[in-house]
Amino acid sequence: MAKTEFDTPELGEFQLTPKLHDGVMAHSQPYIAKPEFQEALGFPGELEDGWEDRAVTRLGELVDGSRALRVFLDSCVKCGACTDKCHYYLGTGDPLNMPVARQDLLRKVYRRYHTPAGKVLGKIGLAGLIGAAEMNKEVLDQWYSYFHQCSQCRRCSVFCPYGIDTAEISMAAREVMDSIGQGQKYCNEIIAKVYKIGNNLGLPEPALVDTLEGLEEDVKDETGVDVKFPVDVKGADVLLITPSADFFAEPHIDGLIGYAKVFHQAGISWTLSSYASEAANFGMFIGSLDNMQKVAERIRTAALELGVKRIVVGECGHAWRVAYSFWNTLAGPFDFLDPNYPAPQHIIEFTHDLIQRGALTLDPSANDEYRVTFHDSCNVARASRMGNRPGGQFVLPREVIKSSVNHFFDMAPETIHENTFCCGGGGGLLTDDLMELRVKGAQPRMQALKDVVEQNQVNYLAAICAICKSQFSKVLPYYGHPMDMIGSVHGLVSNAIQLGTKQ
Amino acid sequence: MSSIEVNGKQLETDEEGYLLNRDDWSEDIVDVMAAEDDCEITEAHWEVINFLREYYDEYQIAPAVRVLTKAIGKKMGADKGNSKYLYELFPYGPAKQACKYAGLPKPTGCV
Numbered sequence: 338m339a340k341t342e343f344d345t346p347e348l349g350e351f352q353l354t355p356k357l358h359d360g361v362m363a364h365s366q367p368y369i370a371k372p373e374f375q376e377a378l379g380f381p382g383e384l385e386d387g388w389e390d391r392a393v394t395r396l397g398e399l400v401d402g403s404r405a406l407r408v409f410l411d412s413c414v415k416c417g418a419c420t421d422k423c424h425y426y427l428g429t430g431d432p433l434n435m436p437v438a439r440q441d442l443l444r445k446v447y448r449r450y451h452t453p454a455g456k457v458l459g460k461i462g463l464a465g466l467i468g469a470a471e472m473n474k475e476v477l478d479q480w481y482s483y484f485h486q487c488s489q490c491r492r493c494s495v496f497c498p499y500g501i502d503t504a505e506i507s508m509a510a511r512e513v514m515d516s517i518g519q520g521q522k523y524c525n526e527i528i529a530k531v532y533k534i535g536n537n538l539g540l541p542e543p544a545l546v547d548t549l550e551g552l553e554e555d556v557k558d559e560t561g562v563d564v565k566f567p568v569d570v571k572g573a574d575v576l577l578i579t580p581s582a583d584f585f586a587e588p589h590i591d592g593l594i595g596y597a598k599v600f601h602q603a604g605i606s607w608t609l610s611s612y613a614s615e616a617a618n619f620g621m622f623i624g625s626l627d628n629m630q631k632v633a634e635r636i637r638t639a640a641l642e643l644g645v646k647r648i649v650v651g652e653c654g655h656a657w658r659v660a661y662s663f664w665n666t667l668a669g670p671f672d673f674l675d676p677n678y679p680a681p682q683h684i685i686e687f688t689h690d691l692i693q694r695g696a697l698t699l700d701p702s703a704n705d706e707y708r709v710t711f712h713d714s715c716n717v718a719r720a721s722r723m724g725n726r727p728g729g730q731f732v733l734p735r736e737v738i739k740s741s742v743n744h745f746f747d748m749a750p751e752t753i754h755e756n757t758f759c760c761g762g763g764g765g766l767l768t769d770d771l772m773e774l775r776v777k778g779a780q781p782r783m784q785a786l787k788d789v790v791e792q793n794q795v796n797y798l799a800a801i802c803a804i805c806k807s808q809f810s811k812v813l814p815y816y817g818h819p820m821d822m823i824g825s826v827h828g829l830v831s832n833a834i835q836l837g838t839k840q
Numbered sequence: 841m842s843s844i845e846v847n848g849k850q851l852e853t854d855e856e857g858y859l860l861n862r863d864d865w866s867e868d869i870v871d872v873m874a875a876e877d878d879c880e881i882t883e884a885h886w887e888v889i890n891f892l893r894e895y896y897d898e899y900q901i902a903p904a905v906r907v908l909t910k911a912i913g914k915k916m917g918a919d920k921g922n923s924k925y926l927y928e929l930f931p932y933g934p935a936k937q938a939c940k941y942a943g944l945p946k947p948t949g950c951v
Contacts, residue, residue, distance in 0.1 A: 526948060537949030537950065540901050584904055586905055589950075767950060769856065
């Protein structure tokens with residue numbers, strides 16, 4: 338197994354902006370995808386002669402196809418507001434992890450080939466005058482390194498006076514690299530598994546059914562109540578689309594048990610789909626609209642085949658962004674669903690609504706051993722919404738938690754809500770080959786956590802994202818916390834919910 | 841291509857040391873892999889590895905952590921049916937380290 342060969346960042350009294358350490362993360366690169374996975378996604382298997390021209394052409398197609406991308410590339414004035422806002426910069430000190438510097442890695446190639454000045458000056462060897470550069474192997478290496486050190490969390494864009502979204506630039510860079518044959522193993526192998534088996538894990542239907550039957554037994558043993566975990570039930574009211582990690586990993590599975598108890602107690606029929614047994618859509622991470630669409634279409638197909646009236650999405654950060662912001666254009670219209678409910682609806686909205694209407698009885702004292710804080714996941718916080726008011730994505734999860742626990746404490750305001758720090762493992766970087774980056778990138782969140790642990794004796798970090806949960810269970814021990822300090826929001830609901838006939 | 845040497849034979853692995861061909865697996869592989877990790881293999885490790893292999897033969901996937909802990913709890917006593925115990929056996933994570941020793945592919949996704 339990979340041995341640790343790096344130092345965990347030290348936490349101080351407050352968040353410091355690190356000194357510059359030139360090139361200190363240049364070595365950090367994920368494994369390259371094998372040809373079979375590249376080809377399964379419609380990309381060339383590997384780099385072939387002439388890739389430089391193909392990269393330039395593909396970048397041109399992307400800027401022509403997205404006015405946003407072109408504006409982001411044209412409008413940076415180098416004001417520096419973003420420089421100390423990236424968790425990977427704060428955790429590593431590598432100046433190429435400053436969002437503006439990361440953007441410039443792509444911007445310089447854009448300028449050279451896709452702006453009038455770059456075309457003219459480039460021909461006479463003076464491209465450098467306007468910060469433009471040739472596409473070559475050295476540039477590709479930098480792209481592969483540093484566009485896999487961006488978790489597309491969009492924190493920098495909150496502070497950019499022009500609203501430049503580095504995530505869009507990093508997605509474009511990954512799409513260009515995929516299209517010339519140099520994709521990332523982690524993301525592309527996973528997307529290929531979704532096409533072949535239906536989920537990121539590669540969990541086939543019989544294993545899914547066996548796992549869910551085991552959960553029914555567990556809940557029955559624990560509560561004496563027959564809570565069901567249905568699969569492929571035609572005519573159910575609700576189709577639950579949740580990350581496959583909810584079937585497999587800890588503490589994710591406690592969240593799944595929580596959703597099932599909520600459905601049970603509300604008396605609403607629901608089902609999972611063995612065909613679309615995955616909420617995650619890694620097509621977004623690699624910036625590939627085609628793949629994003631193919632993954633999203635599976636959910637529409639499952640909903641139509643099962644004849645459901647509603648779609649509810651489980652605790653998964655980027656999946657909620659895709660569902661909330663893109664499903665309608667990618668795989669819509671969803672006009673076959675019941676118009677009386679949001680389409681799609683987040684499990685937090687679903688549970689929150691039931692709590693508001695008095696349909697659930699929760700006993701917060703069931704969680705009295707926990708002193709809880711909440712980590713806003715970036716894609717929920719900055720790329721979507723919940724409920725019917727601005728900021729609902731911050732309020733609703735906290736209200737669900739507060740209905741389920743007696744002791745809740747928020748982390749510092751500059752680290753939550755729209756200012757939230759990434760867990761360090763988002764955006765397709767949750768892979769062991771990037772462990773150094775993940776540990777260092779978690780530093781700002783760990784700094785904020787340390788404060789509430791010391792001041793409020795917090796011992797439970799709640800989250801609503803499968804990536805955040807896996808990332809924290811891995812990195813918490815590096816910072817002196819137990820790995821099981823991270824938990825699902827619906828894990829808390831699961832403990833507090835009173836099953837049986839309402840009194 | 842990466843590989844691991846077992847009894848004088850080179851067996852293909854992926855970049856992270858997971859066997860590419862499940863048919864290459866033998867009990868000796870476990871000792872070689874464990875030696876690299878400074879991990880001493882006991883009867884308890886074998887219980888886990890054997891269960892993983894049986895489960896994989898039936899379902900073509902490693903068991904969920906919950907399924908594994910329950911099975912180990914049944915076999916070895918309720919006090920051992922938890923992730924904490926499994927992490928004591930396999931400090932790099934039961935899902936990943938134990939799968940590797942058992943010759944299973946690495947679980948992928950948000951895990």
